[in-house]
Amino acid sequence: MTSEPFIPYGRQIIDDDDLQAVADVLQGDWLTTGPKVGEFEKAFAEYVEAPHAVAVNSGTAALHLAMLAAGVGEGDEVIVSSLTFVASANAAVYVGATVVFADIDPRTWTIDHTHVRSLVTDRTKAIVAVDYAGAPCDLGPLRDIADEFALVLIEDACHAPGAVYQGRRIGSIADFTAFSFHPVKHITTGEGGMVTTLTGEHDRALRTFRSHGIATDFRSREASGTWEYDQVALGYNYRIPDITCALGITQLGKQGAWLDRRRQIAVAYGEAFAGVPNLETQHVEDDRTSAWHLYPVRIIGENAASMRASVFSELRDQGIGVNVHYRPVYEHSYYRDRGYESGLCPNAEAVYSGLLSLPMWPGLTDSEQDRVIHALIQALVKARNGQP
Numbered sequence: 001m002t003s004e005p006f007i008p009y010g011r012q013i014i015d016d017d018d019l020q021a022v023a024d025v026l027q028g029d030w031l032t033t034g035p036k037v038g039e040f041e042k043a044f045a046e047y048v049e050a051p052h053a054v055a056v057n058s059g060t061a062a063l064h065l066a067m068l069a070a071g072v073g074e075g076d077e078v079i080v081s082s083l084t085f086v087a088s089a090n091a092a093v094y095v096g097a098t099v100v101f102a103d104i105d106p107r108t109w110t111i112d113h114t115h116v117r118s119l120v121t122d123r124t125k126a127i128v129a130v131d132y133a134g135a136p137c138d139l140g141p142l143r144d145i146a147d148e149f150a151l152v153l154i155e156d157a158c159h160a161p162g163a164v165y166q167g168r169r170i171g172s173i174a175d176f177t178a179f180s181f182h183p184v185k186h187i188t189t190g191e192g193g194m195v196t197t198l199t200g201e202h203d204r205a206l207r208t209f210r211s212h213g214i215a216t217d218f219r220s221r222e223a224s225g226t227w228e229y230d231q232v233a234l235g236y237n238y239r240i241p242d243i244t245c246a247l248g249i250t251q252l253g254k255q256g257a258w259l260d261r262r263r264q265i266a267v268a269y270g271e272a273f274a275g276v277p278n279l280e281t282q283h284v285e286d287d288r289t290s291a292w293h294l295y296p297v298r299i300i301g302e303n304a305a306s307m308r309a310s311v312f313s314e315l316r317d318q319g320i321g322v323n324v325h326y327r328p329v330y331e332h333s334y335y336r337d338r339g340y341e342s343g344l345c346p347n348a349e350a351v352y353s354g355l356l357s358l359p360m361w362p363g364l365t366d367s368e369q370d371r372v373i374h375a376l377i378q379a380l381v382k383a384r385n386g387q388p
């Protein structure tokens with residue numbers, strides 16, 4: 001154990017302007033379904049260069065709405081990246097579809113498009129590609145597969161606001177792109193999310209499913225002086241309050257500077273770990289820019305799993321908040337109980353066995369980062385020598 005201050009792997013930054021923006025809404029007329037929702041949607045759409053953005057109350061809701069608006073349902077298959085948070089796959093299960101897990105590329109740790117292509121059947125309806133740790137997946141070939149087989153391309157970019165693929169912002173490329181504003185993400189609304197989409201038709205469908213399947217909202221009925229509304233589909237209450245959208249707007253204003261700092265931290269980690277035995281970092285292809293939500297490293301070697309366990313404990317004992325992202329989704333009990341077995345995605349399983357996420361957030365100081373680097377290198381030496 002250490003007396004040094006704890007370094008979290010990620011956390012929110014809340015400034016006075018954030019507090020003031022929330023207080024202003026609390027003192028106003030609209031706590032929800034008011035003007036801040038549209039303002040946040042407009043600012044976010046501009047940021048990711050998407051034609052449409054729909055704000056919701058979580059990244060999970062964003063993924064579920066994308067499934068609904070894409071018309072995914074019973075009898076459909078959805079190909080999902082195996083190295084991700086469970087929500088990426090659960091969204092397909094919510095709508096009654098069958099999840100088919102795709103493996104990852106062993107260098108970039110994002111979905112392997114050649115495996116995706118081999119998994120397409122006449123029941124496939126959609127692909128969920130995940131920008132793992134903030135690194136854009138290879139959207140060009142994925143778009144080609146989607147177009148060739150008339151599939152919907154859904155991108156889980158909960159790690160990737162501000163990331164760029166071949167000169168285009170993530171959020172402006174896939175049919176639907178989902179973002180999360182959970183406190184460890186780039187910007188926060190406490191809980192919250194956003195779906196961006198390319199067409200007006202999909203935008204309307206997302207808005208309808210967001211609010212019970214009712215096509216008009218309370219404010220538009222107020223404006224047109226009518227009490228009439230019609231439920232046209234089975235939707236949900238996935239609305240996000242104005243209170244938290246106000247926070248989202250002020251947070252988004254700081255995203256550029258925060259992203260620069262994340263990139264600086266990533267460069268320093270990359271330089272420090274180059275050539276360190278038993279350690280690999282995520283490869284980001286030259287045609288894309290990561291948003292570095294996480295900084296994952298992979299411990300490699302014959303005893304990677306046991307080395308990872310000992311490095312994890314050592315760093316935690318030293319007050320360094322390392323984490324692991326992620327156990328392949330189908331290895332969770334819920335999916336195992338439904339017949340998914342180990343061995344489905346060998347690369348995801350191999351990479352997972354050595355994964356470790358290091359502290360990565362804009363508030364991490366240079367001296368804290370030095371502490372993390374030093375501690376990791378020492379812990380690796382110890383683990384390699386089999387010391388407790």
Ligand SMILES: Cc1ncc(COP(=O)(O)O)c(C=O)c1O
Nearest residue numbers: 058059060085087158180181182
């Ligand atoms: C890749 C990925 N997808 C989806 C989600 C779900 O987002 P939320 O927690 O906002 O529902 C997360 C959040 O952890 C995530 O990391």
